[in-house]
Amino acid sequence: MGKRSRRSVSGRMVSASDLAQMGRCERLVVFEHLHGSRRTAGQQRARARGLVEHEQFYREGQAASTQVDRKGRCFIATCVFGEAWQTEVLRRFRDEALRPSVWGRRVIRLYYRGAPSICVVLRRWPQMQIPVRMVLGVIATGLRWWSGLPGGGKCRR
Amino acid sequence: MSALAWGVGCAVAVVGLGLVMARWRSVETDAARAERASRPAALRDAELVYMERLFRISTPVGLVAKLDRAYRMPSGLLVLVEFKTRWSNQPFLSDAIQLSAQRMAVMGQTGQSVASYGYVMVKAPTTRALPTAYRVELLSDDQVVALVRRREAILANRISARRAWSKKACRTCALRQQCDSLLQ
Numbered sequence: 001m002g003k004r005s006r007r008s009v010s011g012r013m014v015s016a017s018d019l020a021q022m023g024r025c026e027r028l029v030v031f032e033h034l035h036g037s038r039r040t041a042g043q044q045r046a047r048a049r050g051l052v053e054h055e056q057f058y059r060e061g062q063a064a065s066t067q068v069d070r071k072g073r074c075f076i077a078t079c080v081f082g083e084a085w086q087t088e089v090l091r092r093f094r095d096e097a098l099r100p101s102v103w104g105r106r107v108i109r110l111y112y113r114g115a116p117s118i119c120v121v122l123r124r125w126p127q128m129q130i131p132v133r134m135v136l137g138v139i140a141t142g143l144r145w146w147s148g149l150p151g152g153g154k155c156r157r
Numbered sequence: 158m159s160a161l162a163w164g165v166g167c168a169v170a171v172v173g174l175g176l177v178m179a180r181w182r183s184v185e186t187d188a189a190r191a192e193r194a195s196r197p198a199a200l201r202d203a204e205l206v207y208m209e210r211l212f213r214i215s216t217p218v219g220l221v222a223k224l225d226r227a228y229r230m231p232s233g234l235l236v237l238v239e240f241k242t243r244w245s246n247q248p249f250l251s252d253a254i255q256l257s258a259q260r261m262a263v264m265g266q267t268g269q270s271v272a273s274y275g276y277v278m279v280k281a282p283t284t285r286a287l288p289t290a291y292r293v294e295l296l297s298d299d300q301v302v303a304l305v306r307r308r309e310a311i312l313a314n315r316i317s318a319r320r321a322w323s324k325k326a327c328r329t330c331a332l333r334q335q336c337d338s339l340l341q
Contacts, residue, residue, distance in 0.1 A: 013213070014305055016222035016258035022308055023251035025321035031332055033312050038331045049282040050242040054225075057240045057278075057288075060195070061208045061226055063188035096269075099233040 077140075079119045080133045086140035093143050196228075197276050197290035200236060203228035207235075214265030217298075218305040222255075222262040230272075235263065237275040240288070248277040248291040250322065254304065257296035264298075273297075 021029050031038075039047065077087040098104030122129050192205070207227035214220050226238040237256050241248075256275035264271050273295055280288035296304070310316045320336075321327050330336070 013215075013219035013221050014308065016220065016255045016262065019220075019258045019301075019304060019308065020251040020255035022304055023249065023254045023322070024326055025330070026311055026318035027320055027336060028330065028332065029308065030311060030318045031336075040329070040331045043329070043331065046243075046282065053242040053280060053282065054240060057225065057280075058209055060188045060192040061205060064192035065205055065208065095229070095233065099229075099231070105231060 076115055076118055076122070076132065077136055079122050080129045080136060085144075086137055089140045089144050090136070195278065195288050195290070197292065199292075200228045200230075200238075200276070203230045203236065212259070212262035212266045214262050216265075218302050220258055220262045220265075220301075220305070222259040224259055224263070227263065227271075233270065235269055235271045237263070237271065238278060238290075239275065240278045240280070242280050242282050244281055246279050246281065246289055248279065248293050252277040253293045253295060254301075256293065257301050260295055261298050261301050 018029075021032070077090045081087045094108060098108055122132060196203075205226060206229045207224050209223060209225065210227070211221065211223045213222070224237060225240045228236045228238065230236060237259050239252055239256050239259075241252060253275075256277070260271045260273075260275070263269065274292055275295055277291045277293055278288040279291065280286055307316070311318045321330070327333060327336075
């Protein structure tokens with residue numbers, strides 16, 4: 001819902017929702033291409049209702065995401081670097097190198113168990129963040145150099 | 158007297174603010190609970206990683222796709238979810254096509270693995286209705302590319318367009334009367 005307006009980003013770009021129209025009616029695809037979209041009053045009402053429901057669906061997802069963020073903000077890298085490239089590289093290492101393997105997931109689970117208390121300590125005594133920042137910075141630099149990770153914004157937290 | 162009035166005023170303001178914040182938190186918690194409840198059972202342990210996020214690729218075909226939601230399974234695999242509001246409580250071929258195009262765009266842009274299935278959450282357009290999640294098998298990349306090429310060929314008038322798959326789609330179409338004459 002609400003995504004069809006994104007079509008024809010460039011001459012040869014097709015949006016997923018425009019392509020999906022091929023599964024409904026190819027004739028309608030041609031007609032809309034030639035004459036623009038035309039909807040009955042019922043379809044317009046349904047579309048408006050759909051947009052409202054979609055907004056609600058998004059809000060629910062966002063609330064769930066915020067709650068996870070609230071719980072997840074204690075991770076050490078976020079604690080010492082904030083939202084920096086080092087944090088992004090370490091997250092990507094977690095998601096792309098550790099998460100696919102059983103052992104990696106065990107390591108992540110162990111880390112999740114211990115990290116909140118470490119973050120409490122780091123927040124209580126900020127001077128302790130300096131050596132942690134140095135160590136994690138070296139690891140992040142090494143990971144970036146080793147795997148060629150650019151530190152782009154792929155992961156959410 | 159005036160100090161007492163100030164004190165009472167401040168106390169009322171603090172209590173009011175607390176109540177507003179508690180209410181806000183409760184609304185947020187309800188929404189988060191609704192998100193949890195609406196998830197398909199297979200995604201119970203998954204992490205919600207993308208919402209309303211745009212992905213695009215230019216090869217092998219130009220595609221732009223906006224995800225409703227993507228969850229990351231504990232194995233690292235991404236699973237796509239598409240939300241639909243309609244009276245007909247079932248997934249359609251168009252939903253599978255849309256998810257397949259999204260899958261191709263996500264894999265092409267990020268290089269991450271995306272499941273060969275996805276979920277269509279269908280909700281009736283009433284406030285109290287709960288969405289039903291349907292698992293759908295997605296088209297392969299080759300099939301998506303073939304569909305994009307077919308669309309291009311149809312729009313360039315190289316091949317003729319087929320009619321709607323379902324009779325019901327024709328009945329509710331705004332172009333029902335002109336369908337045959339307009340496209341000749």
